[in-house]
Amino acid sequence: MRSAEGVNRFTVKPRGGIAEAAEIKLTFEDNRLASLVFGQYDQNLAHLERRLGVVANANGNNVILKGTPDNTEQARVVLERLYARVQLNEALSPGDVDGVIQETAMQGVLFPAVAEAGSSSFEEIGTRRRRVRARNAAQHSYLRLLKRQELVFAEGPAGTGKTWLAVGYAVQLLEQGVVEKLILSRPAVEAGERLGFLPGDMKEKVDPYLRPIYDALYDFMEARHVERGMQTGMIEIAPLAFMRGRTLTNAIVLLDEAQNTTTMQMKMFLTRLGEGSRMIITGDPSQIDLPPGQKSGLVEAVRILDGVEGIGRVTFKEGDVVRHDLVRRIVGAYEADFRGETPQRTP
Structure with a gap:
């Protein structure tokens, strides 16, 4: 019509x-x-x-x-x-x-x-709370890869929707019954994963590092469903160190801020993949907070696993930023400065 x-x-x-x-x-x-x-x-x-x-x-x-x-x-x-x-x-x-x-x-x-x-x-995803359609060709390719591959790497600057879309897709699989568990993780690199000096119990110590994931989760699920899922263990949000020694079956697992993992941490995380599970790994290689001389696990993994069957990779550029229009211009200005160029002026 x-x-x-x-x-x-x-x-x-x-x-x-x-x-x-x-x-x-x-x-x-x-x-x-x-x-x-x-x-x-x-x-x-x-x-x-x-x-x-x-x-x-x-x-x-x-x-x-x-x-x-x-x-x-x-x-x-x-x-x-x-x-x-x-x-x-x-x-x-x-x-x-x-x-x-x-x-x-x-x-x-x-x-x-x-x-x-x-x-x-353009591809789209949908949960009970909302439906989302890709806003550009890069997001379209990202959603296609998520639906077709068991393991997907997504690299690019902040504001491109890497984590937000990954959480939405994970919630969709959970609600459809494709997986039984949703696991969301980030490395707490700023504290060196030694969180004892921070006040509060373990949840209170790691919450500041996981807050962006919580925010995305509440965008796609009702608050009461999130709380119920976390109480029953159907939804788990944990720092990367907590993944060691586990085998994750029938789960969708998201690792955010993966540029701040070491090579050994990334290998440990990748080998947690079990039967019926999928993994999404997101990060920005230009924002590595590791000590000088320490190689990024994300950069190394993308290089080592290039061409491996069942693994997808999408790279977002500054033009794919979908936040406030000013964010797009800020990212563009920093990228131009890094390249030694004069930022393009927009009206």
């Missing part, structure tokens, strides 16, 4: 070196849903303008798009898909706008008929 009542197009042919211009008017059926698509103070439209180089003027349930024919047509497809999402009661953010832009761009190049039909090619 089409998401707009009417689509009017107007194209001005180029003359005397002036670029061809196009105008598309979209009219949506529901004013309330249209306002959700446009965003608070039309922030989603502003984001669309910056990303596609078009002008988008909204008035009630109407929006007029102006720009080059290709860009205005892509903007039309993006807005119609966003409208279809809000019809399904999905919340929208500028990050979702980015995701649909990348999705339509990829489909337009590879599968133009699919793009016009409005179907989604």
Whole structure:
């Protein structure tokens, strides 16, 4: 079903070196849903303008798009898909706008008929609490690997969704009954895994290092289900040192911040994999906190296991950051400085 009542197009042919211009008017059926698509103070439209180089003027349930024919047509497809999402009661953010832009761009190049039909090619995961669709090609590849491989390495900068999507996928498998247990772990490298000087019992000592995993878990599960799962042992959150000597069967196991593991710790962790289990290992090789001269277990494992059957690897770049748009620019500036380049200025 089409998401707009009417689509009017107007194209001005180029003359005397002036670029061809196009105008598309979209009219949506529901004013309330249209306002959700446009965003608070039309922030989603502003984001669309910056990303596609078009002008988008909204008035009630109407929006007029102006720009080059290709860009205005892509903007039309993006807005119609966003409208279809809000019809399904999905919340929208500028990050979702980015995701649909990348999705339509990829489909337009590879599968133009699919793009016009409005179907989604990006992978998605779903739990009882929420459904999530990949926002870019890297996340799409990541979710495909998670569904196909028993062991997946995900490398890249903060804000690319490595850990968050891994937790969501793990919760999905748990709720579907594919696995019986969910184990989430991080190395407590800042304290050298010698936590005795910290106040409190063991849980209170390691909680600060595991807090990001807790946050992701509560995004995908109701709080009462998380607490019940932890009480019954169906969900386990523990520092890496607690994995030694175990064999993990029928479980999904996530190791976060893996760049801070040593080579021996990583080998120990990888060999915990038992029958019916899957592993996801995430980390950022540019943020290694190990002592100088100490090799990262993540870097070594990726090198040693390259090409081994059943192991997948995805590498996220600075352009794949899906947090606040300012985070993307901050990461880009640091990467440019590291390479000795002048950061690209954005309006």
